Amino acid sequence: MDFTYDDEQQALREAVRGLLATAYADHEARRRTVADDPGFDRALWGRLAEMGVLGLPFSEADGGVGAGPVEIGIVCQELGRVLAPEPYLSGVVHAGGLVAAVGTAEQKAELLGRLSAGEVLLAAADTSPGDRWTSDADGVRASVADGTWTLDGVADPVMGGASADHLVVTAALPDGGTGVFVVDAAAASVTGYAAADLTRAATVRFEGSEATPLGEPGRDLSASIATISDLTRIMGANQALGVMQSQVRATTDYLKSRKQFGVTLNTFQALTFRAADMYVSLELAHSTVDWATMTIAGGDREVVADAADRVGLQVGRAARHIGQEAIQLHGGIGMTAEYAVGVGTAHLTVLEQWLGNAGHHLGRLSARVTDHELVDAV
Amino acid sequence: MQLELSPADAEFRSRMREIFTTKVPQEIRDTVLEGRHLTRDQIVEAQRTLNAEGLAVPHWPVEWGGQDWTELQRHLWHEEMQRAGVPIPLAFNASMIGPVIAHFGTQEQKERFLPATANLDIWWSQGFSEPDAGSDLASLRTSAVRDGDDWVVNGQKTWTTLGQHGDWIFTLVRTDPEVKKQAGISMLLIDMTTPGVEVRPIELIDGGHEVNEVWFSDVRVPGDLLVGDLNGGWTIAKFLLGNERVGVAPVGATKRALSALKSHAGALLDDPLVRARIAELENDLLALELTALRVVAHSSDGAPHPASSVLKLRGTELQQAVSELALDLAGPASLAARADDDSPQEGWARRAAPTYLNLRKASIYGGSNEIQRQIISRTILGL
Numbered sequence: 001m002d003f004t005y006d007d008e009q010q011a012l013r014e015a016v017r018g019l020l021a022t023a024y025a026d027h028e029a030r031r032r033t034v035a036d037d038p039g040f041d042r043a044l045w046g047r048l049a050e051m052g053v054l055g056l057p058f059s060e061a062d063g064g065v066g067a068g069p070v071e072i073g074i075v076c077q078e079l080g081r082v083l084a085p086e087p088y089l090s091g092v093v094h095a096g097g098l099v100a101a102v103g104t105a106e107q108k109a110e111l112l113g114r115l116s117a118g119e120v121l122l123a124a125a126d127t128s129p130g131d132r133w134t135s136d137a138d139g140v141r142a143s144v145a146d147g148t149w150t151l152d153g154v155a156d157p158v159m160g161g162a163s164a165d166h167l168v169v170t171a172a173l174p175d176g177g178t179g180v181f182v183v184d185a186a187a188a189s190v191t192g193y194a195a196a197d198l199t200r201a202a203t204v205r206f207e208g209s210e211a212t213p214l215g216e217p218g219r220d221l222s223a224s225i226a227t228i229s230d231l232t233r234i235m236g237a238n239q240a241l242g243v244m245q246s247q248v249r250a251t252t253d254y255l256k257s258r259k260q261f262g263v264t265l266n267t268f269q270a271l272t273f274r275a276a277d278m279y280v281s282l283e284l285a286h287s288t289v290d291w292a293t294m295t296i297a298g299g300d301r302e303v304v305a306d307a308a309d310r311v312g313l314q315v316g317r318a319a320r321h322i323g324q325e326a327i328q329l330h331g332g333i334g335m336t337a338e339y340a341v342g343v344g345t346a347h348l349t350v351l352e353q354w355l356g357n358a359g360h361h362l363g364r365l366s367a368r369v370t371d372h373e374l375v376d377a378v
Numbered sequence: 379m380q381l382e383l384s385p386a387d388a389e390f391r392s393r394m395r396e397i398f399t400t401k402v403p404q405e406i407r408d409t410v411l412e413g414r415h416l417t418r419d420q421i422v423e424a425q426r427t428l429n430a431e432g433l434a435v436p437h438w439p440v441e442w443g444g445q446d447w448t449e450l451q452r453h454l455w456h457e458e459m460q461r462a463g464v465p466i467p468l469a470f471n472a473s474m475i476g477p478v479i480a481h482f483g484t485q486e487q488k489e490r491f492l493p494a495t496a497n498l499d500i501w502w503s504q505g506f507s508e509p510d511a512g513s514d515l516a517s518l519r520t521s522a523v524r525d526g527d528d529w530v531v532n533g534q535k536t537w538t539t540l541g542q543h544g545d546w547i548f549t550l551v552r553t554d555p556e557v558k559k560q561a562g563i564s565m566l567l568i569d570m571t572t573p574g575v576e577v578r579p580i581e582l583i584d585g586g587h588e589v590n591e592v593w594f595s596d597v598r599v600p601g602d603l604l605v606g607d608l609n610g611g612w613t614i615a616k617f618l619l620g621n622e623r624v625g626v627a628p629v630g631a632t633k634r635a636l637s638a639l640k641s642h643a644g645a646l647l648d649d650p651l652v653r654a655r656i657a658e659l660e661n662d663l664l665a666l667e668l669t670a671l672r673v674v675a676h677s678s679d680g681a682p683h684p685a686s687s688v689l690k691l692r693g694t695e696l697q698q699a700v701s702e703l704a705l706d707l708a709g710p711a712s713l714a715a716r717a718d719d720d721s722p723q724e725g726w727a728r729r730a731a732p733t734y735l736n737l738r739k740a741s742i743y744g745g746s747n748e749i750q751r752q753i754i755s756r757t758i759l760g761l
Contacts, residue, residue: 001387256761273751273752276759279754284662284666286669287672298381310664313661368657370647375633377664378453378454
């Protein structure tokens with residue numbers, strides 16, 4: 001058991017951090033980027049492709065780099081640190097992950113190579129209005145006639161949907177179960193909007209939209225869909241960790257520099273104790289994120305699903321605590337869009353409600369509480 | 379980063395499990411696993427059994443019985459010990475004064491005390507807190523005055539846990555009242571059978587007798603029982619308190635207490651609110667255990683990592699939270715705490731209220747949780 005990064009992983013972290021610093025050296029740059037379409041920096045996306053970051057999750061045979069979950073987690077943490085609005089989690093980890101999990105060899109080579117090269121953007125459409133983090137679709141239905149598949153229904157929210165070239169859609173199959181389809185963005189009606197953190201989402205309406213089934217047509221893929229959602233949750237927790245680390249750092253820096261009543265705020269124990277509690281939440285979340293990321297390599301779906309619930313609960317609680325306290329300890333400046341701390345809380349809020357909030361994960365864990373005597377870390 | 383145990387560590391773990399479950403008497407282990415009180419003799423017997431296997435003081439220097447283990451191996455040792463219901467080696471000996479003598483003591487002191495401390499031939503008590511020196515330990519007033527080669531000690535210590543069993547007591551005493559308060563403190567080892575030492579019991583809110591006052595009236599202590607430098611006691615105290623902080627984060631024991639509670643809860647487990655409380659506690663304990671593994675608890679020079687404050691702070695909070703859940707599940711049965719043995723109420727439920735009340739101590743001792751927040755905010759966050 002080992003919680004440390006090796007030299008190559010350290011180098012990856014530094015390279016990604018360095019590249020992101022060129023685009024988002026200060027929060028104002030992020031603010032400008034999300035103010036305009038497409039809501040992220042296409043030039044930066046191209047450089048992430050050149051660096052191999054977009055291909056990290058995919059095998060070399062599929063046109064990727066074939067890295068492990070730890071490496072993907074490192075990238076997500078770094079994106080979180082600077083609140084990067086790039087659709088990495090939605091487009092690469094989630095949508096790309098679905099293609100990699102269920103696509104045929106040809107489909108994977110076709111889509112994932114171009115995704116890794118930054119030539120196409122994908123978005124995962126797996127949620128319809130009224131859905132709450134389920135892996136069986138009911139808001140979008142698939143039909144087949146004369147060997148041609150079409151989709152009908154509404155998906156929303158679709159993270160990164162407005163700039164995607166192809167939508168990776170989960171849809172109810174005619175004979176039961178859930179399939180995964182690729183739809184050209186042009187074959188659907190896509191309406192983009194900004195989420196609470198100003199990253200981009202979309203409403204996608206399908207009306208007889210022509211669709212290509214991924215993998216064997218008509219087969220129920222619910223289990224794979226659930227697993228990719230779990231992987232995305234764990235990577236989302238890595239991204240949230242990066243956000244929270246920045247918030248704790250910004251808050252302690254602020255307490256040391258901001259003066260009121262003629263003294264710096266760290267003079268007041270009422271404030272420093274609350275910062276200490278933020279640090280405790282951060283460290284506990286950090287450990288759980290590292291652990292959950294490491295469970296992926298074992299390849300056991302149930303273990304990963306359990307880890308996703310556990311990290312979802314721990315990080316969900318930490319995100320509320322740290323996100324709220326970061327604003328409170330900053331005071332008014334924490335409420336402003338021009339300051340990263342409060343926007344970080346907005347980003348944590350979006351991650352949480354997109355991927356599954358603490359209550360959802362606690363409910364799932366509660367249902368299983370009598371399945372084991374105790375929970376062992378080792 | 380890697381989750382699995384290496385083959386060597388897996389082998390280490392099964393060796394620990396084997397020793398703990400075959401060498402330590404079943405009756406002692408059952409007492410621990412059922413949450414009942416151990417007698418002094420049982421604690422001594424368990425520690426001597428471990429010591430004979432070289433497992434009582436693995437974190438000490440190798441020449442004094444330590445094992446050159448990794449942090450992970452120490453964690454596995456600790457976990458397996460608790461899983462098997464083996465009493466943890468007496469903290470006053472194994473975690474507090476032993477490492478201090480090994481680090482600061484003279485060769486003569488090491489030879490005289492360390493083997494007997496590891497084997498619990500000497501039961502040590504702690505003489506730090508005083509009525510007017512709690513969190514502000516450095517304001518202690520118990521005085522030691524030179525008289526020839528000896529020291530003459532006068533004053534009062536308090537909260538001396540299990541002092542009724544103590545053979546010797548390690549004390550912080552004021553040896554120079556003229557200087558800054560931290561600079562005039564020394565550590566003295568005192569034989570508790572010396573004339574002038576008196577132990578008086580303190581009854582606690584759980585009805586138990588766990589802590590004591592220790593009074594010193596003209597107690598004569600030979601000069602060779604001063605540990606480390608004269609007036610260097612504060613450095614030693616910080617070293618010891620840091621180790622205590624690491625020692626009092628009871629993750630494994632709390633995990634097992636929660637597990638036992640699940641087995642007692644019966645039909646209460648049908649209540650979704652109960653299930654949610656258990657699930658949340660299990661998750662918080664997992665996060666804490668992972669943090670203990672991730673954060674190196676001790677740097678190479680034996681001083682504790684500042685993040686050990688996180689372990690103490692959160693570990694005691696969770697320990698208390700599990701005791702609260704036990705109390706809530708026990709309900710009216712908890713009122714029978716002091717009923718006779720033929721009470722119709724179950725043992726775990728009758729222990730629930732005293733345990734809950736007793737564990738309020740956990741966020742106070744070992745450096746109160748407010749002191750831990752101060753350490754985190756100052757040492758780690760630089761505030």
